[in-house]
Amino acid sequence: MNENSGARRPFVVLGVSGGIAAYKACELLRLFTESGHDVRVVPTRQALRFVGEPTWAALSGNPVSTEVWDDAHEVPHVRVGRDADLVVVAPATADVLARAAHGIADDLLTNTLLTARCPVVFAPAMHTEMWEHPATRANVATLRERGALVLDPAVGRLTGADTGRGRLPEPEEIFQICRGVLSGRPRDLAGRHVVVSAGGTREAIDPVRFIGNRSSGLQGLALARTALVRGAGVTLVAANVTLPAPAGAEVIAVESAREMREAVLSACRDADAVVMAAAVADFRPAEYHDNKIKKTSAEPDPIRLVENPDILAELGRRRASSGEGPAVIVGFAAETDDVLANGHAKLKRKGCDLLVVNQVGAGLAFGTPDNAAVVLSADGDAVDVPRGPKEDLAHRVWDLVAARLP
Template structure:
């Protein structure tokens, strides 16, 4: 049983930590809740004790014979502070230890994850930004707050990320053997683009974005700075990612090309529409008297992955995806060459198959001739396996401009 410390600070979002606690305990983790005195103004100690099944205190003087200010931090395998206020970030950055939580933070040698929640002005204040930079420089993980409704009528950046997303992020941190993407910028695309026919209708696909979001979470947990470019996705924002929302393939292309300019890794998990209508009707297309619709002329959309492959910098790794309905490996190998990718992830898709599901079965093909056939796994586990391949190529600095030599390559991951 993994030992988790859940630090809770005095913000209105403290009540959301109850849901985070439930997610930890129901998945088999042992959780010690360490609230601040201010947090208990929002949610009382009996609630935390009942949900965790463990004693709750804010003072180093309680049960002093057990030396809790040292023991709790030493025993922890993960510390999550949610919500993390500007006050706790400042205290942690400057080594202040004036209650049980701040003492625990000083004694913990495990990964520490802060999930900030505060008003936008507080988050953007120069002092808070400096404190966050200090904590990150020391190896702490400070995830970016979400954008949305704050206290009262205010909205902006500073909202506590969805508890399920914080939990998912924390689990990935626990699983990550090392922060092997620390200092790397990873760009992930997700979802399916939509090409308008008229103000009401569009041409699109069934992609849910779940695999792309899993990839973003995996990269974050492994220490990367992540830019997530999402096309028409109805999922909670992955905690810590810089989210860019797009609609059409051209919007996806522009955002991805811009982000790729500073990226070490680009993962093209989105499903861009291959075609778009040649013209978009300004008004809703009506049925004709004879019931026969006018033909819709389609034109081909740009191949974003191929454009990125042609412009790939030395050391940059490009991962393409191939969702096929038949002859999947044959089509994927052709796409791997055409797009000049380092890796291509291929799976067979269809109605009620992969799209919108939580599990996936894929094969990862490498430009070096490697083949890794993955059994059915959760999409989170698939994401980690993909990044295992990415890290190998980053370490070897395989990414390069130009077409790989496929003729002499030999498989290294054959199953």
């Protein structure tokens, strides 16, 4: 998709610091340039030990500098940051985070960060111990307090044989976050913690079979991603979602409705808002078979079902009885018929503040990139959201949530 709607292309500064993940920034650069952005790569001296200057220049179509003395007559240490629409540093090492937090300006990248008056995104990548060190945590907190969007690194394989938190998020996810930031959405969720559920639960029958649904998790991922863009800390409870998680979200993987209940209730203890976008199974088999059920006759034994916990209703009841839990509770209602009538009944029954009601089936909602919905509120309002990208619906939900937060 070309972002260029006028004569001037959005100007993005891509800072690259000296970590092994620097090679992944080449893919991020390609995503920016192919979508119509004008990109200036500003690597650190250490970054050039991983990916050379000719590579950055060829992929961006722009000159590459590391020092404030390069092309001094153009005063690049002021001009580059001042002219940028977005500065994104990927990977951002512990060293660059520290220098940025303390205002040290000893190369072109750190000078650019000091002169930038546009949104700044850091995508950290480092070893787990470095990310968890109190000095790094303090530097990250400082940058976030100043308005920068510092993503949490992903969990996965690190340099060598180690695995843990510290991996650079996938370039596609960093790009999607940056696109959202460039859209100019408000940072009205800064300092808030939100919980989002996504995907579809599975209820095991035996080691092979389960009862499930068609939810892909796309709408929940869109909600998580847009909340990050708006400044929130995001916990994503993902049920059987195979798509990459949004860069910066804390992800809790679950399978069944009971696992989701435990994860959601735990995450909601300090949450400001929760959005239950996951398709949670209403029922589960009463009996789990340790071995695969064999076909022994033309008419198999019936599978008796029992009711699963109603997570959304439980959140509402807990808040009503004790005042505990999120200030804003949002549910989703996937309906095939009598959509609004069923939605109003569910809103009253669940005790949530907002209910996103959408029609599903026949190529609608599940697994598609777009969605349409009516958002019902406990105070009687109804907001119609026309069909469009799932990110649009997600932003409309957060608009309504932000307006209700204390």
